[in-house]
Amino acid sequence: MQQKKLNRRNFLRASAASSLGLLAVHPLLQSCKPTTTTTIAAAPAGEVVEDTVFRSAGAVDRKQFGVGLQLYSIRDSMAADALGSLKKVSDIGYKYVELADYANRKFYGYAPADFKKVLTDLGLEAMSSHTQVEAAGITVDNAKVMADDHAALGVKYCVQPWLEEPDRTIEKYKRMMTDWNKIGEIMKGVGIQFAYHNHNFEFLPTDGIVPYYDIFLKELQPDLVTMEIDLYWVTKAGQDAIEMFNKYPGRFKLWHFKDQLAPAAPIYTVEKEDIAPVGGGRINFNRIYAARELAGMQNFFVEDDNQAENYGGPFAGIERSINSLTTKILV
Numbered sequence: 001m002q003q004k005k006l007n008r009r010n011f012l013r014a015s016a017a018s019s020l021g022l023l024a025v026h027p028l029l030q031s032c033k034p035t036t037t038t039t040i041a042a043a044p045a046g047e048v049v050e051d052t053v054f055r056s057a058g059a060v061d062r063k064q065f066g067v068g069l070q071l072y073s074i075r076d077s078m079a080a081d082a083l084g085s086l087k088k089v090s091d092i093g094y095k096y097v098e099l100a101d102y103a104n105r106k107f108y109g110y111a112p113a114d115f116k117k118v119l120t121d122l123g124l125e126a127m128s129s130h131t132q133v134e135a136a137g138i139t140v141d142n143a144k145v146m147a148d149d150h151a152a153l154g155v156k157y158c159v160q161p162w163l164e165e166p167d168r169t170i171e172k173y174k175r176m177m178t179d180w181n182k183i184g185e186i187m188k189g190v191g192i193q194f195a196y197h198n199h200n201f202e203f204l205p206t207d208g209i210v211p212y213y214d215i216f217l218k219e220l221q222p223d224l225v226t227m228e229i230d231l232y233w234v235t236k237a238g239q240d241a242i243e244m245f246n247k248y249p250g251r252f253k254l255w256h257f258k259d260q261l262a263p264a265a266p267i268y269t270v271e272k273e274d275i276a277p278v279g280g281g282r283i284n285f286n287r288i289y290a291a292r293e294l295a296g297m298q299n300f301f302v303e304d305d306n307q308a309e310n311y312g313g314p315f316a317g318i319e320r321s322i323n324s325l326t327t328k329i330l331v
Contacts, residue, residue: 005267005289008258009216012097014050015252016315019090025049031134034074044276047177058181060197060326060327061093062092062093062094062322062326063093063094063095063324065093065095065325065326065330066095066096066252067093067095067300067301067302067322067325067326067330068094068095068096068097068098068127068299068300068301069089069094069096069097069098069301069302069303069318070097070098070100070130070256070301070302070303071089071097071098071099071100071101072100072305073302073303073304073305073307073314073318074306074307074314074315074318075100075101076307076314077314077315078100078101078108082108082109082118083168086118086122086124087117087122088315089122089124090114090122090123090124092315092318092319092322093322093326094124094302094318094322095123095124095125096124096126096127096128096299096301097119097124097125097126097127097303098126098127098128098129098130098159098303099108099126099128099129099130099153099155100130102129102131102146103121104147105149107129107149107153112149112152112153113152113207115153116152116153116154116219117293118293119166125154126153126154126155127155127156127157127299128155128156128157128158128159128195128228128299129150129153129155129158129159130158130159130160130161130197130256131150131159131160131161131194132147132160132161132220132241133160133179133180133183135163135164135167135172135174135175135176137175138179138183140182140186140222141216143182143183143186143187144186147168147186147187147189147190147192148190148321150190150192151190151191153191153267155192156192156193156299157192157193157194157195157226157228157253157254157299158187158192158194158195159194159195159196159197159228159254160180160190160194160195160196160197160326161186162197162199163176163201165201168201168202168211168220169206170206170207170211170215173211173216174213174219175213177219177220178219179215179218179224180194180196180220180224180225180327181219181221181224181225184220184221184225185224185262187224187276188223188224192310193224193225193226193227193253194224194226195225195226195227195228195254196216196220196225196226196227196228197228197230197254197256198212198216198227198228198229198233198234199230199233199270200233200234200236200237200267200268200269201268201269201270202237203234203237203238203239203266203268204215204237204268204308206210206242207294210222214248219247219250221253224251226249226251226252226253226296227252227253228252228253228254228255229241229244229252229254229255229256229295230255230256230258230303231255231256231257231258231283231285231288232256232258232259232260232275232283235264235283236260236262236264236267236274236302237266237267237268238264238267240287241291241295242287242288242291242294245291245294245295246294247297249260249294249296250295251296252294252295252297253296253297253298253299254297254298254299254301255292255295255297255299255301256299256301256303256305257278257280257285257300257301257302257321258275258276258277258278258302258303258304258305258321259276259277259278259279259280259282259283259285260274260275260276260281260282260283260284260315261274261276261281261282262279263282264282270289272305272306273306275305275306275309276311277311277317277318277320277321277324278321278322278324278325278329279319279320279321279323279324279325279329280311280320280324285325285329286328286329289329289330290326302318302321302322302325304318304321305315308320
């Protein structure tokens with residue numbers, strides 16, 4: 001159990017460059033542009049929905065839906081055979097990828113321009129890249145290098161995906177918000193937006209406040225840092241995504257889709273054994289997706305932290321998720 005919890009941290013450290021460690025960004029859904037901020041009535045989080053019946057793509061061109069994949073979902077396969085894995089991702093019907101490996105100014109071992117060509121040749125596009133900035137801070141020079149490399153790749157977003165447990169304090173949160181606004185400004189200068197990907201620990205009441213609402217959303221400047229909302233972790237923390245959209249319209253440009261098996265309850269420890277492919281759990285994604293304009297959603301990605309280990313492996317898992325999205329949610 002403990003080893004499973006450390007997987008993401010170890011992965012980030014292994015792919016860090018100096019004080020940087022970059023992950024990836026997800027798909028752009030062209031038809032979803034933020035418009036008005038009309039309030040939508042909230043309902044209880046995590047309503048139960050039927051498990052999706054797995055079926056093949058048939059004649060439907062899944063790429064037209066603009067679904068993205070966070071490559072952390074197939075990290076072992078990417079490490080063993082990046083080109084073969086990406087071809088499978090494209091063949092399944094994904095259009096965008098969110099990267100999960102940036103080290104020594106390279107993406108999965110490729111220079112930015114070279115990796116961009118690899119993706120283009122396979123009919124894929126890098127939309128985003130998870131970008132680990134350590135709590136101790138980042139220099140302006142390092143931030144510029146990070147920004148330039150991602151601009152060369154052509155991504156639209158860089159995302160801070162994780163915070164180490166010792167860094168989850170009110171004092172450190174506040175310092176990081178200041179740092180991230182500075183990084184966001186540097187990224188904006190090259191046409192990229194910085195973002196933050198939540199888990200569930202940010203919602204743990206601490207010293208009378210809820211950090212995600214009272215520090216993250218309050219102190220991050222919306223034009224410099226957007227939020228990548230992970231619908232699984234939000235549900236696990238007992239939060240309702242639509243209530244969040246109503247309170248902070250337009251702040252959630254990026255979404256992560258993965259499903260949850262366990263009953264809803266505020267759980268703040270990072271335990272992920274109840275992750276399921278989209279459509280295989282209890283989250284009512286149709287209800288949440290209907291509020292995409294209120295949220296400001298621009299891009300979304302399938303992610304499975306467990307590489308679908310209980311569902312036939314990573315490619316079976318991402319196949320099942322895109323099938324659910326393109327037959328029951330996005331239609």
